[in-house]
Amino acid sequence: SGQAAGARPAVVRVAAAADLKFALDEAAARLARREPALRVEATYGSSGSMHAQLRQRAPYDLYLSADVDYPRDLVSRGTGSVRDLFTYATGRLVVWVPAGSTLPVERDGLRALESARRIAVANPRHAPYGRAAEAALRRTGIWDRVSRRLVLGENVAQAAQFVQSGAADAAIIAKSLVAAPAFGGAGRLWDVPDTLYPPLVQGGLILPWAASRAGAERFRDFLVGDEGRALLQAYGFGPPPR
Amino acid sequence: MTLLDVDFEFRYPPSRDSGGASHESASVACRWQDPIGEPRVTVFLGASGSGKTTVLRCLAGLERPQRGHVRFGDHVWFDAERRVHLPPDRRDVGGLFQEYALFPHLTVARNVAFGARRLTRAAVAARVGELLDTFRLRGLEERRPRQLSGGQQQRVALARAVFRRPKLLLLDEPLSAVDRPTGDELREELRSLIRALAIPAYIVSHDRADALTLADRTVLIDGGRIIQSGTTEEVFDHPASAAAARLVGIDTILLGRIAAVEDGLARVVVAGREVRAQAPAAAGHEVALCIRAEDVALARHDVSDSSVMNRWRATVVTEAMEGPFVRVGLDCGFRLAALVTRDAWRRLGLKAGDEAWAIVKAATIRAMPRN
Amino acid sequence: MTLLDVDFEFRYPPSRDSGGASHESASVACRWQDPIGEPRVTVFLGASGSGKTTVLRCLAGLERPQRGHVRFGDHVWFDAERRVHLPPDRRDVGGLFQEYALFPHLTVARNVAFGARRLTRAAVAARVGELLDTFRLRGLEERRPRQLSGGQQQRVALARAVFRRPKLLLLDEPLSAVDRPTGDELREELRSLIRALAIPAYIVSHDRADALTLADRTVLIDGGRIIQSGTTEEVFDHPASAAAARLVGIDTILLGRIAAVEDGLARVVVAGREVRAQAPAAAGHEVALCIRAEDVALARHDVSDSSVMNRWRATVVTEAMEGPFVRVGLDCGFRLAALVTRDAWRRLGLKAGDEAWAIVKAATIRAMPRN
Amino acid sequence: MDWTAILLTVKLAALTTLLLAIVGLPLAYWLATTRRRWRAVVDAAVAVPLLLPPTVLGFYFLMSTGPNTAVGRLYGRLFDGTLPFSFAGILLASVVYNLPFAVRPFASGFAAVDHRLIEAARCLGASGPRTFLTVVLPLSWPAVLAGLVLAFAHTVGEFGVVLMVGGNIPGVTRTIALAIYDDVQALDYASANAASALLVVFAAAVLGVTYSLQRRPLPL
């Protein structure tokens, strides 16, 4: 629409994990400012659903998964090449409680959740942050005591909403979500030490049918570059493993 | 004495006519009083579309008149000014409707017993059995209405209406769908049922036989208005108007103006013919002349030496058997019907197209001034 | 000559009786042939539940008989063996049903014109207008069926049935809901319509008047079987059985056994009384005796010096006016109906409970052997 | 196979259907009989749950019944517990969400009943409610059945609202729909297929039987 005169900007269609929402919107905006010829159009959703869609050649150029296993699985099924597979960040887990909560998370960490009535997490069955939350609870040794009090969201956003509504007392969710400005500050958070859960390696894939392969590569390069990394860090992500 | 006190006016809402031409919508106006608690049968006789069903609907509470009241003893069933309008179930009427309205999902037995309230099972079964016998419906109790013939359906509706011993019985054409012999039998049964219940019954019918055999009182209705009412004998013997005469079965009605009156006998000119009859008014007045078919005699030749005042040359137009008689249609300038025995007809040897003489005594012609 | 050739048997499926007592389900069996292309009116006369409607339904194709065939000229409408069963719309019949079955969502005009096919708008409008006049429905064209009286609905159904000039007209009780004067007028209109269409018409009725005034041929039906058929005169003058006699209007039917036969005259004992009539069979046989009410004379005293063979002492039980006559119910050991003029009744001065003599000429009693 | 989830689903669907009959029939009756102007408004209001994505509806439901809301406090005082993450919660949400699937067919079924039969019943002494129970309801049962079957089936497959309100707790609020969804998300297609197949076969059997009890076919 109101772009600079000349050719229409190349559109890079990105299928992105829900936890990237805020960071990626910012990244796209920055890139657009610098390179008006490139426009990033991201669709956020569950990495699992997108995996199923990509198996049917969903018309995206770039896949940014919350779990590197999904793009890896695509490659092993012959969709995409190993060369186009990359990692761009690691997710971080936090415990989040509303501002008025009496749970001493800052003092007791995860153990404080033993006195919570309802704890919201993403579903460990398919959501990476859910799996991480389960691992952390197990390693802390309180899994048996709290597992019955877990309520499972489809993803971390839902887990957060469980707490926002007051129906759950605490959530173990992605730091990227809590760090977002949209989240609103009415709560306290405690970073779960990354020793308590296996790394949440977020990986991506440039899709073989990409309409704008150059654009996709450009955006990938931006993300894994210094500026991208800093930006992701600001939004609560850690650097990808080397 | 407790009375059913009726006085109302009802007009159907005008139909949302697409054409826009707003026809006058149909209306009825009624007013009468009747003692309650006596087995008095009133038959409303009227032509198709005259408003008979509408009167019953207003009595039952299915329509809400715009004006007037209906009081049943001390109970106000309807009062336009006081905005009282009891629904049908609080009026304790028993009704049969022209289209039967049997419940298609219930068996015959359960249709009949629909009104049952506060009765033991055995009592219900016994009464259902009784009524099935009365109305010749034995063996059909487990059928659904759609598995019945038309007349059987009507009889089920009749049994259903009387089942609950209502305070007032409203029957709309209760026997129109059954054959004559069955109807005759049922009329007698109905009569004795009404006697046993000792309630007033209002029966709507287009069949004179219903009025003649069932009614204590006959009400003639035309164009939504009661045009005559009284004991059945009164009404049938002395129809008060041409419309009434047509309803009770006078066969020919002629309209004309009195040309002259001589010795109390009027000379009326109708279609160029002279008709003599007892004068109901002075010369110059419009009159209606009613001639019963059975009062018209036929002859092959003019019988000028008789005392009969009216002798008209006529052409035979139609003939139709009617039980032991032959109904003959004649054209004497006007249409005239005659009813003669088959024997006489055979002896006359007439057929359509033949010429004949119609002979009518002036005394048998009823002349009525036209309003 | 092309014929409508009918021969079938139909039995309703037995109802899924909850009681388990499997009643015999109703059935009809029919067989006749009729020329096509002539305006011949056949009236089926039968009591309520006798199977009249069922016959029409089988002809129309609404029911599928278990056995037999229906052929219309060269067209096979139904053949049980060849498994042919044309649906109603491929038989080109025009039907009116006992419950009218008007389409509630269509106006009167559009109901009447429902069968219109391949006609210009103007042609449809013209024909609708014609029929509305014929059936006295002017002014109602924009109404819906529920805004009509019962008789008006029936007339709309009649107009609808004849609208499309079918090859065969099937009418089920076409005039049962209209009053006598209107009915008489409509019967004439119907007759001339059928003449104009030059098609066979089958009319079901429980009303003798329909047969007497409309029918070329009358078919008597009882218990699903044709018990007599022939020209209307034949059937009415010579009912072939007691059931037939009851249908055509013989008023009293007595059952008894012939005690003796003398000079061709039978002596039959009924309820302790002797009845004399022409002997139809030898002594010892069961007979049915049919006595028309109009053949029964009344007297206050025994008239022993007359030639009349049957004189029974009787008690007056009921009296009912019937047009110009009085129908008198008598008890002579058996029930007997008499029809006398009002004049005669007045002169006799009898009332219920009085004793009288019933006088019947032996020649007027029709005696029929019972099968 | 997750039999706990299956049992829970059957229980939820059955109870939802039952409650819909209890709430929906009178509501539909009111809609079919009232002459008030705002009939149309209520009619539309019933359909509103349909218009929102289930998850979003569930979100609003959660927000308005949490322990800090008026509804939540009232419920807590009455039943000692919270509506969200309880069986009662998903039951209530299911009822609200399925209301239009039941009420719409009900009301249209009632509207189709021959008015003459209702008038006849009233004239035979039956009150309005009695007429409804003995005449209108039996005569419109194909429509009522349609509504209940739709609601039942839809409850079995419902997922967004139940997930949001129920929190996917095994044995309490995890229905078979959630279980299948989880399987698919976890790329465990074999389990998902098996559960789906079972569901379909079971339901087809139930529906098949239900519908074969329907009215005789039209004479066309």
Added chain:
Amino acid sequence: MDWTAILLTVKLAALTTLLLAIVGLPLAYWLATTRRRWRAVVDAAVAVPLLLPPTVLGFYFLMSTGPNTAVGRLYGRLFDGTLPFSFAGILLASVVYNLPFAVRPFASGFAAVDHRLIEAARCLGASGPRTFLTVVLPLSWPAVLAGLVLAFAHTVGEFGVVLMVGGNIPGVTRTIALAIYDDVQALDYASANAASALLVVFAAAVLGVTYSLQRRPLPL
């Protein structure tokens, strides 16, 4: 407000409703009139989409219409494109998913039509299909309307199937339901509330008008 999504949604719902009328009416007619044994089977089959969670249904739909499937190849040859992730795809999925909401009320409405009227129409020379069009359909329109309205409203709110099959592509497959869902997921409640409110007001108006055209109330 995401007007593109709103327009797309209206288009999708309207076309779905139209197609449902085209497909659903004959199907319901067949169901209401056939005497065949497997009527019950077809009847049940129509309801199956209801039983699966929408996302899962979408998943199966995706798997069976993707470019490597027979259906997908056929579609590709005919229309040069893929069914998933296209408007045609979500339209088709919507139709399948909403079929029971339309067909059930249709069929029960047809079943309630007085058989005598159908017989009368046949005897007046109308063929089966003509009778259906001129008698059965007009007489059961409250039920037909109920079905279409349910389907329309449900399409507006549908989310699982559309997301899975359509892939949430702006201007192509992102409906207002997806937009609201995205807002809620992004914790942008203000946008979600505004869009929801608009949706509800608009729909309430449409439904209110639709229903006020309904039959006169029962005489109870």
